[in-house]
Amino acid sequence: MSAVPAGLATDQQPPMTVPLRYFLAGFAFLLAGGAVGLAHVLGAAPGFARSRTSTCCSRAGSVSPSWAR
Amino acid sequence: MTQFVPVWSNVPVHSRRLANAALALVAVGVAGLAGAFLAASVHWIHGFGGLLVLGVWAFAYNLARTLPPVREFDATEAHFAFALACFVALAALGFVLAFDLSTPVLPVAGVARPQVVGAHATLAVFGAILATVFGALYQLATMFTQTEIAGRERHLARVEYAYPAGVLALATGRLFAVRPLAAAGALAMAAGALAFAVLLGKKLYEGRVERTPMLSRYAVVAVALAAWSPLAAREWVADPLGRDALFGPTAGGHLLFVGVVGFVVMGSLYHVVPFIVWVHRYSDRLGFEQVPMIDDLYDDRLAAVDGALLTFGAVTLILGQTGVAPGQATIAGGVALAGGFVAFAANLVGVVYRHGRVLPERFHGRPENAD
Numbered sequence: 001m002s003a004v005p006a007g008l009a010t011d012q013q014p015p016m017t018v019p020l021r022y023f024l025a026g027f028a029f030l031l032a033g034g035a036v037g038l039a040h041v042l043g044a045a046p047g048f049a050r051s052r053t054s055t056c057c058s059r060a061g062s063v064s065p066s067w068a069r
Numbered sequence: 070m071t072q073f074v075p076v077w078s079n080v081p082v083h084s085r086r087l088a089n090a091a092l093a094l095v096a097v098g099v100a101g102l103a104g105a106f107l108a109a110s111v112h113w114i115h116g117f118g119g120l121l122v123l124g125v126w127a128f129a130y131n132l133a134r135t136l137p138p139v140r141e142f143d144a145t146e147a148h149f150a151f152a153l154a155c156f157v158a159l160a161a162l163g164f165v166l167a168f169d170l171s172t173p174v175l176p177v178a179g180v181a182r183p184q185v186v187g188a189h190a191t192l193a194v195f196g197a198i199l200a201t202v203f204g205a206l207y208q209l210a211t212m213f214t215q216t217e218i219a220g221r222e223r224h225l226a227r228v229e230y231a232y233p234a235g236v237l238a239l240a241t242g243r244l245f246a247v248r249p250l251a252a253a254g255a256l257a258m259a260a261g262a263l264a265f266a267v268l269l270g271k272k273l274y275e276g277r278v279e280r281t282p283m284l285s286r287y288a289v290v291a292v293a294l295a296a297w298s299p300l301a302a303r304e305w306v307a308d309p310l311g312r313d314a315l316f317g318p319t320a321g322g323h324l325l326f327v328g329v330v331g332f333v334v335m336g337s338l339y340h341v342v343p344f345i346v347w348v349h350r351y352s353d354r355l356g357f358e359q360v361p362m363i364d365d366l367y368d369d370r371l372a373a374v375d376g377a378l379l380t381f382g383a384v385t386l387i388l389g390q391t392g393v394a395p396g397q398a399t400i401a402g403g404v405a406l407a408g409g410f411v412a413f414a415a416n417l418v419g420v421v422y423r424h425g426r427v428l429p430e431r432f433h434g435r436p437e438n439a440d
Contacts, residue, residue: 018072018088018089018092019072022071022072022092025095025096029099046108046109047106047107047108047109048107
């Protein structure tokens with residue numbers, strides 16, 4: 001289809017291993033955040049997550065928890 | 070950035086050990102901090118928050134040393150440098166906020182807690198995240214449409230430089246509750262974002278290359294950003310310091326976080342994941358045998374389905390929240406978004422599963438190179 005990467009220099013690989021670890025760690029956190037968000041929707045989240053009243057997503061909650069008001 | 074900067078600037082990363090250490094610190098810090106928040110344990114918030122700050126600073130230092138000298142910056146590198154500076158500042162503000170939970174230090178400094186929260190959130194979302202997104206798109210949008218920024222478009226790119234300046238002014242204005250400064254910064258920021266949306270849309274329109282799932286998602290980003298920036302400007306001129314207008318229009322959060330950030334991430338992953346798998350599995354065999362192309366690794370129809378579901382879901386959800394569509398639209402939009410995300414994840418997991426050879430050898434029925 002469209003793109004065969006031109007000028008592949010096979011003796012010099014782009015950095016892969018370290019970024020891959022970042023990706024995997026980030027993905028794990030995404031899943032964990034989703035789980036906490038789900039727990040919040042179900043009303044089962046403990047601690048500081050419980051008192052949130054906003055209707056928005058868990059992502060905004062991580063930067064603006066309601067106890068900061 | 071750990072991958073993007075070395076590839077784009079064609080330099081080795083400053084220190085691999087530091088990159089690994091930063092990842093470990095951030096991972097332990099974030100996990101611990103989340104746990105401490107859930108347990109409502111103030112002391113653990115300090116401890117893990119400190120680790121997180123160290124990790125973020127180590128990451129920023131490593132990348133700053135990797136970037137070329139300031140004089141040689143292009144648009145991409147300049148945006149990344151700005152984002153790194155925001156990372157450093159927002160981590161420090163975050164630690165002060167955490168410290169303030171047990172020992173009130175902010176009254177001593179003469180600022181109220183909501184002011185610091187506002188500055189912290191502004192730097193995080195508009196400085197660290199969105200500036201990184203813009204920097205990456207400057208390169209990705211031109212590279213994959215095989216176009217370049219030339220002629221009158223340079224003026225657009227120059228207007229876009231109001232964006233980082235605006236973020237700085239908005240964050241400073243919010244930190245010290247200086248209303249005119251915050252409003253001016255917000256206006257500059259929105260103008261810069263709008264200029265960038267026009268630039269991105271123009272590149273995508275000009276590009277005479279085959280549509281890929283990545284490019285169609287970037288088109289959604291351009292539309293969402295163009296819609297978000299005037300709405301945000303209107304909201305912020307009225308009340309730049311307000312809690313409800315932290316990220317622009319009250320109901321526009323999904324426009325920004327799903328329409329812009331979400332679609333950028335998903336569009337880019339539609340290239341990054343197949344590319345990494347392709348390099349690992351097929352690049353060495355190119356020229357020796359038939360190998361699939363990068364864009365053959367994922368399922369085109371599933372990509373079209375998830376793109377349609379996500380776009381429909383986002384639009385319906387936003388219309389429902391703003392009250393244009395009835396309340397049930399919010400629920401329908403949420404369901405469509407969730408369904409689209411599952412289809413997207415399934416498509417990419419399928420790429421890794423079918424082509425990535427992640428399973429041990431004995432699970433593969435037939436030998437690899439049997440002709």
